[in-house]
Amino acid sequence: MALALPENELLELYRRMVLLRTYDERSVVYHRQGRIGTYAIYWNHEAIQAGATFALTDEDWIFPSYRESAIGLVRGMPVETILQWWRGHPSGWWSPADWNVASISVPIASHVPHAAGLAWGKKLRGEGAVAMAFFGDGATSEGEFHEGVNLAAVMNAPAVFVCNNNQWAISTPLEAQTRAESLADKAVGYGIPGVRVDGLDVLAVYEAARDAVARARAGDGPTLIEAVHYRAAPHATADDPKAYIDMQRVEEERARECLGRFESVLKDAGVLSDEQIESTRTECEELMRAGIAAAEAEPPADPELVFTHAYVDPPENMRNG
């Protein structure tokens, strides 16, 4: 079958997936080694993150949750920046304006209205930028998801809402989260298109995002994309899923993981060789080695930073304590 992208782009997309995968796998190791703090594992979410963002230009904005903490990598954000976020070091707090990547959103779904507002605001200015927000299946139960998507729809804002449906919210399964057939169904209530794709098929995710971005740019408003897969790793390094997940099922899911799948697609299409696989992986591992080294080489943060940046123009009594 003909693939959705030219060869060079397929290889770039592949590189991004490998980079994200490498970042994730190394981070779990770094955590075990005590070199980073608690970390939210996104193993097997790479097809969604790389595929959806591949439909964007650099003018477009990305609104990640903690699950997409490393998504800035697709924009060339340094590995060490993201590592520092997980190391609790201030140099991990990038400026959204530098990368058009919003800060990692920790409160579930609370960034959905931000994406709606950015998209709306850009449209009001006649600037073409699209906003793409990432969130999970659990996030769709939050009021702020509802208010944000509805507002974007009403404002006809150029936004793309990508739901990473990994079927778990920590220990809460999807059936305890919603009674809907699919999360894409929620789009109906907002009067916008809802699309359901295989979250492990990077090209399917890309195509859905490409069409959604095209609609947004054409002035046809937001789209909700549900990328369905299964969380095949713990929620985070602190989490032990054995208590609530059938590990057998997890094993099966791990076997279906998205990167290997894309590799075989590319190999079958004669686009990717074992040498390229090898070199891409080593290149990314190199980046990680350099990244963690750079992070660890950074001097400890100046405690004075407790006070800087809270205000442009701080109240005198801010330091009283």
Place this chain on the structure above:
Amino acid sequence: MALALPENELLELYRRMVLLRTYDERSVVYHRQGRIGTYAIYWNHEAIQAGATFALTDEDWIFPSYRESAIGLVRGMPVETILQWWRGHPSGWWSPADWNVASISVPIASHVPHAAGLAWGKKLRGEGAVAMAFFGDGATSEGEFHEGVNLAAVMNAPAVFVCNNNQWAISTPLEAQTRAESLADKAVGYGIPGVRVDGLDVLAVYEAARDAVARARAGDGPTLIEAVHYRAAPHATADDPKAYIDMQRVEEERARECLGRFESVLKDAGVLSDEQIESTRTECEELMRAGIAAAEAEPPADPELVFTHAYVDPPENMRNG
């Protein structure tokens, strides 16, 4: 055509509509006379309020918004109790447990989760009660509407959510509230039935509610009912719609009002005579006269009530100020 109810029930339903209508029309007069405070007019919403609640038994709970302030009348709540609420007199605060009618909810949509919880809690106890919540079209934009309906759906709670779609939220028209074709569409995202009915056809509303209540009692969970009509009166006594509504349209809508419509249906069916119309109206006007008299006869509230009821077991310093 055959009507959905036996004659005596049709007449009782009619009486309730007249009672609600009379309460509303008299209240606007009382407000002009300075005998009650600001008042949220529900003129032409009576078919929804009387029709939907007619499907309930007294064990079932009603969760009204300010727009359904007088809905307790269908349960026999004294007129003066509701008048006192609008007069800012403490005797207007009934106990929900006495009537299975929750307190008037002022924050939009905030009572939707209460109805979900009550329905769920009754089900857990094996008690058959259904919870019916009323809210407006604007309320469907609130996060608490979303969280409440979703939770009720997940818990398979015996709840009926009645959206009074009068197409305005104060001055905000429906198209600025949602991009959805209909508000009933929102049910899809919760995996529950969504039903759209003519909010001026009391029997249509009743039948939709009857079916929803039957589903709830049968253990099939919640239903969202959208009752479509048009706000043919100001939002409240304080509001002047001329600034934002086409008064021509309002005139047309007033001509289609729901009570007269039900009267002619009943007359055509030979169920209702002019004498009965006359007597029902005078009976209700009598109730109102007695009600306002009783309210005005009540001694002014004891300022001590500022402190009573805040706690079962109040902190000592509660009265410090």
Place this chain on the structure above:
Amino acid sequence: MAELTLVEAVNDALHCELERDANVMVLGEDVGRAGGVFRATAGLRDRFGSDRCVDTPLAEAGILGSAIGLCMAGWRPVVEMQYDAFSYPSLNQLITHVGRYRWRSGGKMEFPLTIRMPYGGGVRAPELHDDSPETYYVHTPGIKVAIPSTPADAKGLLAAAIRDPDPVVILEPKLVYRTARGEVPEGEHVVPLGQARLAREGSDVTLIAYGAMVKVCEDAADALDVSCEIVDIRSLRPLDEASILASVAKTGRVVIVHEAPRTVGFGAEIAALIAEKAIFDLHGPVLRVTGFDVPYPYWTIEDAYMPSVERVTAAVQKLL
């Protein structure tokens, strides 16, 4: 100079600031077609268009959250919350994002948004149209809070808030929206945040208040035959500690007045400030006349809840 009511002054400020800066926009429930339920935004939609005075869906968290995104897109949003108690659904956005986003950006981005709302009791309204939520706002890091008591300050503080690079919450005392009338400078008028107003000079007792309680203090002062100094705080954060401490040093007697419930109301912060920095200036206890730690009551008895001239004068007499 024009004589305006407080709410007219708010409207005047909005006209001036939208005129002055094309990045300023107003959003909220019923602010456009209706011009606001108190007419605070009247005329803006006609004058500046429906893109710069926007009727939003009924969703306070969505409104405030989208305002953060609007800031990222280069706008200076002025958000109206229709009433005090209806701002609560937006508290999560306020606390977790509005107050923290600039810090998150390493100081590289600004979130110059303004949140304004009518607040306070005494207006004979149904439940939840009477709250004084200033504690929820001023306790939240990253936020500034101002409360005018006069028309001129209502205009000047709102202008300052809109121009301020940080998020500012303006609480407008709805009780005096139409009864507070006064001279208001025409055109641009800015009252810097962080400066208290000496509403009245005096020597025996210092009355500290803000919003609608300033008038209550003035009436109490008139009713008393002691010399009362009245400090109108105006800006809760940044707080003008110097003016407060100077007045306490002068009088040695303090009564703090606010409508909000007493426990950790803003009066507690003022009292703590004095207990820390002016303890040796005091001739007696620091007294608070406040709302009580109970739900705001039914309006027929709200006068028993609201700080009154009687309660303020009684407190002053205790100190003499």
Place this chain on the structure above:
Amino acid sequence: MAELTLVEAVNDALHCELERDANVMVLGEDVGRAGGVFRATAGLRDRFGSDRCVDTPLAEAGILGSAIGLCMAGWRPVVEMQYDAFSYPSLNQLITHVGRYRWRSGGKMEFPLTIRMPYGGGVRAPELHDDSPETYYVHTPGIKVAIPSTPADAKGLLAAAIRDPDPVVILEPKLVYRTARGEVPEGEHVVPLGQARLAREGSDVTLIAYGAMVKVCEDAADALDVSCEIVDIRSLRPLDEASILASVAKTGRVVIVHEAPRTVGFGAEIAALIAEKAIFDLHGPVLRVTGFDVPYPYWTIEDAYMPSVERVTAAVQKLL
């Protein structure tokens, strides 16, 4: 008596109270299958069934709002908020309904619900896992608030909250969830709300704290060669004013310690209480050692934000 950690004591209390009263149920995010992200609810689902220990959808306002309905249906819900900062989406329900509904019912209905959550900093966690939200709760009328610092109190105060006829918020200091170990009475154990705990007797200075800051005060007292009395407030509302005033009368010197930002933090209320009722007992200013009015920092520098032994001892030395 068994030696338990603070979080084990919470779990123990929940087992006892669900056993004791068939109307008590637990609901929240991940409280069932996983037994809570801190294991505070571990074992409840197996023991009492999935109807009495419920994994809810991810919706804090929906959770707290439904708990109000559960009360109307005769339940005594115990709501877990997974973390301090994740309780904010439920503040609208808390302020507009939880604190007001009994009053609305003319005192005829009870809303005996409990909201419990881990709170506070120092745990080396990502953003928004470190907040101290007590001001938002204790300022809200109709709500009671308690904060344990020992395992025995964690069990006893939670039991008291669950049995209390009014809504109670329990904030559990997660910093010492596993490091605070101590003897905990087996079976039913209730510590009445409204009673402070004299953590240590002393004569020169009174240190007033709660939660994880009690330990900081104890360490500071050990480091100092002055006699420190330590009052563990335990219950912020109802507040044990008598114990605080008695200690101040004895020492005349006060340092109040909490993690929350300073402005209208609970320390302000304590200072205001003292400035009103104990002004003539004081030998010096009332000092506060608190978090700062800034967003809670990145964890590598959080120690510069958290009140420390050094900051407490420095404050004490200022008073001598």
